[in-house]
Amino acid sequence: MNSWLRDPQKLGLILISGLALFYLTQLPVGQLYRFDEFLTLDRTSGFLRFGDWTTVYSSNLPNFQKPPLQYWMGAVFLGAGVDETVAIRIPSWIFSVVCLIATASLARSIAPAHPHAAPAAVILLASSTEFWSHAMSGMLETGSAAFVTLALLFAWRAVQSPSNWWWAAVAVGLGALQKSPGALAAVAVFVAGAALAARLLGVALPGLRSRILPAAGLLALCLAAAWPLLQILLHGPAAIRSAVDNELIGRFSPDAASGMRGLGDVWGIVIRDEPFLRLGAIAGLFVLPWLLRDPRLFGFTAVVVGYVASIVLAGGPVYPRYTLNLVPLFCAVVAVWIFQSQATLRRKWIVTGIMSLLLLGPLKPAILLSGQSSRDQAAQSTVLPTVGAQLQDDETLVACGWDRKTRFSPGAVSFYASNGRPFVYLAHKDDLGPRLRALTGRPIRGICSSSSFAELNEIFGAAQVVERLAPDYVMFVLRP
Incomplete structure (x- = not known):
C-alpha cells in the first residue's frame, strides 16, 4: 500500500484540498434555480441596496426570519463585483470545506486509536449528493451543518477537556447567526444524553462537572440571542415574534390538528436520500458506545433521537434538507465503525470505497446535482x-x-x-x-x-x- 495512504493526516489534507479545488471550479456552472436561493440573492443584495448592514431586507422590507451571516458573506463578494451566481454560492462552498475538516476532526476525536477513520469520513461526506447539492447552492443548510458539527466536536472534546466548552459556545453563536439555534439545541441534547449515560454506567466525565460549563453555556445563550436582541432594539418586539413564532415555535411545536408524522414521513425526511449511510450511522450510534466503551457516544445517540422526535411532533412544515445538519455526524460514525473493526486496513478501505460507490462517489459535477429546469x-x-x-x-x-x-x-x-x-x-x-x-x-x-x-x-x-x-x-x- 502506498505510503501516502498509510499517513491518514496527509491523506485527509490531500482529499480536502482536492475536493475544495474541484468544487470551486464548479461554482459558475448553471444558474440559481431553487426557490429559496432567490431569497438568498434578494437578502444578500439588500445590504448593498439599502446600505444597512444591521437589518436583513427581503422583498425590500425589513425581515426577521433569518439571521445575516451568510448574507453578509455573499454581499462582500457581490460588492466586489463577483458574478451574482458565484457570489451567492461561495459562502456555501466555504462552509463545505469547514464541514469536511470538522467531520474529519470529529472522527479522529471519537476514535483516536484509528486515525484512518478521519480521511474515510471525508470520503463518505464527499460522496453525499445531498451535501454537495447544498454546498454548490445559495441555500443556508451547509453553513448550518458546519456549525452544528463544530459545536458537537467541541462539546465532545469538552467532556474530557473542559476548556473546549468556550469553543463550543462560539460555534453555537455563529450557528445562530447563520440560520437557527440548531447548534445550541444539539449541544444541549448531547450534554443531557452523555450525562445520563455516564450516571447510569457509573462513569465520571470531568467536563460535565467543570465550572466552565455553566459559564460557557451562558455565553452561548448570549451569543445566540445577540442578533434577535439587536433587531428588537432597532425594530421593536415584532421582530422577535416574526423570527420565533414563524420559524421556531410555529414550525416545531406540536399541533393537535395536524397530528404526528408517521413512519413514512420520517423515512422521507431523515433516511430516504441516503439510506445505506444514514441507517448504518443510526445503527452505529446504538452499537459503538458499547464497542468503544465511551458513554459520550450516547450523547450523539440522544441528538439523533431528539431530532427524529422533533420531526414526528412538528406541527409546521419540515423538509428533508434539515437532516443535512446530521450528515457529517453520520459520516464520522460510519467511518469509526468501519475502522474500529478487526479487519485489515486494506479491507477497511475497500468497505469505505464500496460505501462511497453506493453514494455515487465524491466527484459530482454541479450540472448533475442541480436538477434545474x-x-x-x-x-x-x-x-x-x-x-x-x-x-x-x-x-x-x-x-x-x-x-x-x-x-x-x-x-x-x-x-x-x-x-x-x-x-x-x-x-x-x-x-x-x-x-x-x-x-x-x-x-x-x-x-x-x-x-x-x-x-x-x-x-x-x-x-x-x-x-x-x-x-x-x-x-x-x-x-x-
Whole structure:
C-alpha cells in the first residue's frame, strides 16, 4: 500500500484540498434555480441596496426570519463585483470545506486509536449528493451543518477537556447567526444524553462537572440571542415574534390538528436520500458506545433521537434538507465503525470505497446535482427583468405566486423586477379578493402565468395585457 495512504493526516489534507479545488471550479456552472436561493440573492443584495448592514431586507422590507451571516458573506463578494451566481454560492462552498475538516476532526476525536477513520469520513461526506447539492447552492443548510458539527466536536472534546466548552459556545453563536439555534439545541441534547449515560454506567466525565460549563453555556445563550436582541432594539418586539413564532415555535411545536408524522414521513425526511449511510450511522450510534466503551457516544445517540422526535411532533412544515445538519455526524460514525473493526486496513478501505460507490462517489459535477429546469431559469432571469424595465414609478408591482409549477420566487421578483420598491406577492389564491381590493385606485403592473392571470382577471376584469412573455407568462397593467 502506498505510503501516502498509510499517513491518514496527509491523506485527509490531500482529499480536502482536492475536493475544495474541484468544487470551486464548479461554482459558475448553471444558474440559481431553487426557490429559496432567490431569497438568498434578494437578502444578500439588500445590504448593498439599502446600505444597512444591521437589518436583513427581503422583498425590500425589513425581515426577521433569518439571521445575516451568510448574507453578509455573499454581499462582500457581490460588492466586489463577483458574478451574482458565484457570489451567492461561495459562502456555501466555504462552509463545505469547514464541514469536511470538522467531520474529519470529529472522527479522529471519537476514535483516536484509528486515525484512518478521519480521511474515510471525508470520503463518505464527499460522496453525499445531498451535501454537495447544498454546498454548490445559495441555500443556508451547509453553513448550518458546519456549525452544528463544530459545536458537537467541541462539546465532545469538552467532556474530557473542559476548556473546549468556550469553543463550543462560539460555534453555537455563529450557528445562530447563520440560520437557527440548531447548534445550541444539539449541544444541549448531547450534554443531557452523555450525562445520563455516564450516571447510569457509573462513569465520571470531568467536563460535565467543570465550572466552565455553566459559564460557557451562558455565553452561548448570549451569543445566540445577540442578533434577535439587536433587531428588537432597532425594530421593536415584532421582530422577535416574526423570527420565533414563524420559524421556531410555529414550525416545531406540536399541533393537535395536524397530528404526528408517521413512519413514512420520517423515512422521507431523515433516511430516504441516503439510506445505506444514514441507517448504518443510526445503527452505529446504538452499537459503538458499547464497542468503544465511551458513554459520550450516547450523547450523539440522544441528538439523533431528539431530532427524529422533533420531526414526528412538528406541527409546521419540515423538509428533508434539515437532516443535512446530521450528515457529517453520520459520516464520522460510519467511518469509526468501519475502522474500529478487526479487519485489515486494506479491507477497511475497500468497505469505505464500496460505501462511497453506493453514494455515487465524491466527484459530482454541479450540472448533475442541480436538477434545474431551463424553463424555470428563463422565467426568473429573463421574464422578470423585462417587467422591471417597464415598471413605472407610480405603479405597484403585483406577482402571482399561488401556482407552485409556474410561480416566481419573491426573492427573484424583488431582485429582478421591483426596482428596489415593496411589491405585492399573491401567495395564496384564497387571498386574491381582499389583497386585490386593497389595491383599488392604484396603478398596477403585474406578472402572472397565463393560467394564473385568467383566475386573477375574474376579479380584476379590467386588467389590460401589455405583453406575453415566453414560455407562458402575461405582463398586464391596471389603471384606475
